[in-house]
Amino acid sequence: MSTLWPMLWKEFVQMRRDRLTLFMMIGVPVVQLLLFGFAIKTEVRHVPTVVLDDSRSSASRALVTVMRNTGNFDIVAQVHTPDAIRDAIDAGDASAALVIPPDYYRDVKRGHTAHAQVIVDAADPLGSQAALGAAGSVAQPMTTARPALDLRLRPWFNPDLRAEAYIVPGLIGVLLSLVMLMVTSMSIVRERERGTLEQLIVTPVTKTSLMLGKMLPFVLVGYVQVVLILVLGKLLFDIPIRGSLPLLFLLTFSFIIANLGIGLFISTVVRTQAQAMQLSFFVILPNILLSGFMFPRAAMPAVARWLGLILPLTYYLRILRGILLKAVGLEFLWRDALILTAVAVTTVMISVVRFSKSIE
Amino acid sequence: MTSPGDEAAVQISGVRKVFGSLVALDGIDLTIPRREVFGLLGPNGSGKTTFIRILCGLMAPTAGQATVVGFDVVKQSDALRMRIGYMSQKFGLYDDLTVVENLRFFAGVYGIKGRALSERVDERLTALGLEERKDQLAGNLSGGWKQRLALACATAHDPDMLFLDEPTAGVDPAARRQFWTTIYGMAEAGTTILVTTHYMDEAARCRRLAFLSKGRVIALGTPDEIPKQFGKATIEDVFVALEEKVA
Numbered sequence: 303m304s305t306l307w308p309m310l311w312k313e314f315v316q317m318r319r320d321r322l323t324l325f326m327m328i329g330v331p332v333v334q335l336l337l338f339g340f341a342i343k344t345e346v347r348h349v350p351t352v353v354l355d356d357s358r359s360s361a362s363r364a365l366v367t368v369m370r371n372t373g374n375f376d377i378v379a380q381v382h383t384p385d386a387i388r389d390a391i392d393a394g395d396a397s398a399a400l401v402i403p404p405d406y407y408r409d410v411k412r413g414h415t416a417h418a419q420v421i422v423d424a425a426d427p428l429g430s431q432a433a434l435g436a437a438g439s440v441a442q443p444m445t446t447a448r449p450a451l452d453l454r455l456r457p458w459f460n461p462d463l464r465a466e467a468y469i470v471p472g473l474i475g476v477l478l479s480l481v482m483l484m485v486t487s488m489s490i491v492r493e494r495e496r497g498t499l500e501q502l503i504v505t506p507v508t509k510t511s512l513m514l515g516k517m518l519p520f521v522l523v524g525y526v527q528v529v530l531i532l533v534l535g536k537l538l539f540d541i542p543i544r545g546s547l548p549l550l551f552l553l554t555f556s557f558i559i560a561n562l563g564i565g566l567f568i569s570t571v572v573r574t575q576a577q578a579m580q581l582s583f584f585v586i587l588p589n590i591l592l593s594g595f596m597f598p599r600a601a602m603p604a605v606a607r608w609l610g611l612i613l614p615l616t617y618y619l620r621i622l623r624g625i626l627l628k629a630v631g632l633e634f635l636w637r638d639a640l641i642l643t644a645v646a647v648t649t650v651m652i653s654v655v656r657f658s659k660s661i662e
Numbered sequence: 663m664t665s666p667g668d669e670a671a672v673q674i675s676g677v678r679k680v681f682g683s684l685v686a687l688d689g690i691d692l693t694i695p696r697r698e699v700f701g702l703l704g705p706n707g708s709g710k711t712t713f714i715r716i717l718c719g720l721m722a723p724t725a726g727q728a729t730v731v732g733f734d735v736v737k738q739s740d741a742l743r744m745r746i747g748y749m750s751q752k753f754g755l756y757d758d759l760t761v762v763e764n765l766r767f768f769a770g771v772y773g774i775k776g777r778a779l780s781e782r783v784d785e786r787l788t789a790l791g792l793e794e795r796k797d798q799l800a801g802n803l804s805g806g807w808k809q810r811l812a813l814a815c816a817t818a819h820d821p822d823m824l825f826l827d828e829p830t831a832g833v834d835p836a837a838r839r840q841f842w843t844t845i846y847g848m849a850e851a852g853t854t855i856l857v858t859t860h861y862m863d864e865a866a867r868c869r870r871l872a873f874l875s876k877g878r879v880i881a882l883g884t885p886d887e888i889p890k891q892f893g894k895a896t897i898e899d900v901f902v903a904l905e906e907k908v909a
Contacts, residue, residue, distance in 0.1 A: 308770030312759065319758050501754030501815075504718050504825075505771045506743045 305507045309515025317519055323485060331477045331527045332534065338473050339466050339539050349433050351375040351398040352390045354382065359407035365418060369400060374436035387421065397423040398433055466539040471622040472595040474531045475615050478524055478554075479561050479589050485523075486565030487578040489516050490657070495575060509658050513650075517562045524558040525551070545625035549632060553621050556642040560614040563649025570656040589615045617642050669732055671696045671823050671854035672717065677726035679712050679877075686712040687723070688877035694856065694870075699849050701868030701885075702858045703897075705905045709877040710858050714825050717856070718748055731822040731854070744772060747821035749812050751828035757801030761792055761811055764800050765818055772819035786814040790844065806837030813844065817853075824848065826857040830864065842867055862898040871897070875904055 317323065351369070355362050369375045378396055381387055390396040401419040409416035420437040490512075493499040502512065528551070535541035564585065572578045590596065592606055593615035599607055610616045617638040624630045624638075632639065672694035679687040686709045694700045704710050715721040717730050719739030728735045733742035755764045765783045774782055787793045790810045795803065800811055809829065816824060826845075830838045842864070849855055857868065865871055866885045873881035873888070881888050881904075885897055892900045 304773050305771045307775075308767050311770070312756070312763075312767045315763055316756065316758050496757065497750065497752035497754045498756055500750055500752065501748070503720060504743065504746070504748035505768065506740065506773070507771045 305505075305511040306514055309507060309511050310518060313515050313519045317523075326485065327481055327523050327527065328530070330481065331531055334477055335470065335473060335531055335534055336538075338469050339535070348376045349374060349398045349436075350378045350396045351400060352379045352381050352387055352396040353377055354384065354387055354399060354401045355380065356404040357402045357406035361407045361410045361416075362402045362418075365402065365406075366400065369437070372436060372439070374433065375400075391421075391423050398437075466535075467541055467627060468623070469596075470531070470535040470539055470541045471626045472619050473535075474528055475557070475593070475618045475622055476590055476595050477527060477531065478558060478618075479615055480586055481527065482520055482524055482558060482561035483565045483568070483582045483585060484579065486516060486520055486562050487568035487572070487582050488575050490566065490569035491572055491575050491578045494573070509654060513566060513654055513657065516566065517559070517650075520562055521555070521558050525554070528554055541626065543626055544629035546629075546631060549635075550621070550625045553618075553625075553635070553639050553642065556639065556646045557614060557618040557621075559646035560642055560649055563646060563653055564614075566653035567649060567656065570653060589613050592616070594619050614642055614645050617645075669729075670694060671698070672700075672728070672730050672856070674717075674728045675726060677713075677716065677723045677728055679709075679716060679721070680724045685877055687716070689726070690877075690879055692872065692879060692882075694854060696854050697849050697852060698869045699845060699855045699857065699867070701865050701871040702856060702874060703860075703865055703871055703901060704858075704874030708874045710874055711827065713874065714748075714827055714856070714858070718746060718825060719743055744819070745822045747816035747819070747824045749816040749824070749826050749829050751831045753800075753808050753812060755800050755808070755812055755815055758799065760797050760799055761803070762787070762796040764811060764815055768815040769818035774819065782818065786818055790814045805833050806840075809833050809837065809841065810844075813841070817848065821853065823854045823856070826855065828858055828860065830859065830861065838864070862896065862901065865897050873900070873904060875907075880904070 353366055355366065366377060370377050375398060379390065381390065381399075384401075387396075387399040387401070391399065399421040401421065403417060403419075406416050406418060420434070422433045422437075490499070493502065532541075532543065536543065565582070568578055568581045568585070572581055588609060592599075592602070592610040593613050594610065595615065599610055599616070602610065620638050621635050621642075624635055670693045672692065674690055674692045677687055677690040678685070690713070702710055702713065712721065716723050716728060716735060719730075719733075719735045719742045722736045730742055731745050733739075733745065735742060756767070759767065762783060765786055766779060769779055769782050769786075787796055790813060792807070792810060792814060795807060800808065803811060813829070816826075830841055833841070838861075845855055845857070857864070859865055868885060870882070870884055871888055872879050881891060881900070883891065889896055889900055892903065894900045894903060
């Protein structure tokens with residue numbers, strides 16, 4: 303083990319000197335956080351909306367006002383024919399339309415069910431879904447006058463349904479995967495490409511020292527990233543931290559090691575840094591798509607759900623959201639924690655064995 | 663019990679190495695006494711690299727026995743690694759570390775630390791005239807200086823045996839001459855040196871030479887003896903004749 307300290311020292315000196323990698327480790331998380339945090343909004347605000355009000359009554363004007371006041375719909379124009387609605391949506395001036403029929407006022411007065419129609423441009427399914435939901439929430443209180451079924455929605459843990467509260471905790475996992483995989487997968491290949499590995503293996507540096515020397519500095523980097531995103535997430539997006547931070551940091555260790563293990567494995571398979579980069583991306587893409595980071599796993603077809611189960615990120619996302627948003631503890635997360643730890647141990651062991659062979 | 667100084671630096675008998683259907687080394691017997699500067703010649707693909715890798719304990723021979731500075735290359739490869747140094751044709755040091763950082767690292771992995779480490783690093787810097795460049799990044803050094811640094815690193819732990827794999831490839835003549843002066847100095851101080859080269863003037867500087875071809879030692883002797891054995895005027899003629907025979 304006495305060869306571990308020189309290895310660690312060397313890795314830190316190199317890390318400090320490598321500006322680009324440093325940027326990748328610190329700058330990328332910040333940029334990504336800002337991009338994802340500000341840009342990805344699945345809830346809909348300020349949908350440009352036209353109104354076709356054939357009722358022209360106090361009741362219809364009240365409905366329009368309520369819709370506008372939700373902040374979800376911006377009334378951009380009053381139109382007078384159905385064709386005008388079509389034109390406005392076709393031209394992109396509006397994404398939604400509210401149609402109030404002539405008998406609206408009469409029905410409201412008589413206590414009948416009054417009908418109004420919301421048309422949504424569903425070319426963007428995600429946006430239109432959210433718009434429909436918003437319209438439904440407008441109608442909800444008005445239908446309680448004579449309810450057949452009074453269904454009330456209670457969005458727990460994220461009552462405002464803010465996408466950031468969902469995305470930013472997940473971003474911690476995605477960024478850890480991204481950086482850990484890329485940097486480690488490249489680090490051993492780099493030694494091989496530059497011929498320094500050949501020099502290293504004739505020294506008494508043990509394989510364990512070499513692997514640990516490559517991994518431990520990145521564990522530290524990983525934690526710096528987690529703290530960075532948590533702090534920025536809190537300051538910029540008001541992401542809640544409801545559960546136990548020590549527990550989060552503890553379970554993060556398994557996740558970091560699992561990713562480092564995969565990264566090291568990649569580095570034993572490839573011959574060049576370019577290949578390492580490509581293979582890392584190949585691994586990262588399904589992580590982003592199938593882990594539940596952006597798309598809910600419940601909505602995925604069975605095959606995709608199964609594939610998601612082999613990704614460490616799937617489990618870590620549950621841990622992140624569970625702890626940060628729901629304040630749950632190990633009593634609910636132990637299964638995810640166990641799987642992550644098993645993945646970590648397995649990948650590291652496989653990499654060490656493969657690495658020993660690849661040197662010969 | 664013999665003290666380590668008494669026995670030969672390298673003692674090999676019947677070493678074979680087979681990769682699948684390729685026979686890289688086909689029964690090698692060789693003894694290199696201590697303090698000798700021994701040259702290993704042979705065309706590319708003759709088995710030189712495999713030979714050195716086995717002697718460094720990086721690869722186990724398929725058959726046969728080899729001891730280097732008293733250690734069995736298979737059973738005692740860890741202990742062996744502490745006592746040997748290796749320098750390859752490819753600059754195997756860290757471009758993004760400075761001269762002194764490279765030295766500290768390579769001395770450090772041999773377990774040298776604290777005051778001893780600083781002293782050792784200073785001593786190597788002085789011995790190879792690297793003091794003025796000690797804070798330069800290794801990547802910014804010219805070929806000759808890189809090679810000096812590589813030698814300094816390969817000898818940071820004062821090894822008993824030094825393997826030099828085409829150490830002067832791509833280095834200018836003045837630097838090569840200086841390099842050999844250093845090598846002789848080390849041999850006199852007690853280090854055994856095994857060097858592979860393609861430069862015939864360098865081969866002539868070795869105490870003894872072995873010609874390797876298709877995994878066999880086909881000639882062994884001093885630089886004066888070998889041309890006579892083959893009825894040629896110079897080592898280069900022998901080398902060319904052998905290579906033509908192989909091709």
